[in-house]
Amino acid sequence: MSIDSKELENIYSRLDTVKDPEIGVSIVKLKMIDSIEKDSDFLNIKIKLTVPGCPLSATIEKDIKAALGGAGYENVNVAFGYMTRKELEDVKSTLSENRRDLPPPIAKYTKKNIKNIIAVYSAKGGVGKSSVVVLLALTASRLGYKTGILDCDVSGPSVRTLFNSDWHASINNENKLNPLVDSNIKIISIDMLTNAEALVWRGPLVSSAIKQMYSDTDWGELDVLFLDLPPGTSDGPITVFQTIPVDRILLVTTPQNLSQVIGKKTLIMAEALKVPIVGIIENMSYLVCDHCGEKIYLPDSKTRILNGIPILGRLPFNKAVSTDIKSLDFDSLHSLESVIKYSLIESDGGVDLRRP
């Protein structure tokens, strides 16, 4: 049964109110509507997801049915396909055009005496970002780089705990915060400034806390500052990308499908925010056999390049990460050395920061 143009326009305007739950832009603007057909009883809508098997398709279906239910369409079928690479490229440019859906750009802080600022990020929680930040920093410090960590996870800071410290940052003569210094790494986090657990952080507070920690800490001269980002695409990460002069993003994923899927969305978000991604670290990628030293990869852990972004390193599952991260044997972290060298050289405009 055909749908006349007026009715189609009405349906599209209803669908325009439905947003991709993760990207936060209308599914119409993202050109996710593949087809709309009507038979005697049903309105059949086919949606193209940005990635196959997107775990949020159930939410999109629910939102579509709610939006159309209000216009008298009680029987709606929603089916899903997914976008081609070319269509995904279009989504990225649409996202750039729709940057007004994101908070307005703010003037960025200067880099001061920090040569490289690298954000470690994933839209998915619990993939090991904080652990990877600490391992990267320990490796960088061991390689002789002057290293810092800014824990940007204001609602759930974990870096101080990973260093097994109860440091509280005092203010020095220059009115700057004294960071914790451990393993030659300068570290600041919100739980060094206040009893973070006692506070419920709202958006603007999250943003100002991150900005203050960046600008008010006595970093001195650093070769590299690693930023441990909270998961998701909320105020925290957006503040970081909009106000701190991040050179590059290192993306963390795990071999499981879900984080790969969300990882792809992260790529889209990062592109919209115009921060380049240097590569991916796959965490909890394999186990090393206690007896023979063989690396046992998880079934899903195969080389994958997400949208042309290389996987720069793979880290083993190792229980010492949660029990005593500083005790980890650096041979098993060999891949992080090359990640660091690659990231720093690349992001310093070609200046080789490698130590002799």
Ligand SMILES: Nc1ncnc2c1ncn2[C@@H]1O[C@H](COP(=O)(O)OP(=O)(O)OP(=O)(O)O)[C@@H](O)[C@H]1O
């Ligand atoms: N390579 C690893 N081997 C073993 N356990 C790990 C590894 N990486 C992370 N973990 C464990 O997984 C859990 C989540 O790690 P972590 O807190 O670093 O993740 P996250 O991505 O920062 O989480 P959030 O999104 O909540 O900030 C922790 O218990 C940590 O000890």
Ligand SMILES: [Mg+2]
């Ligand atoms: Mg974390």
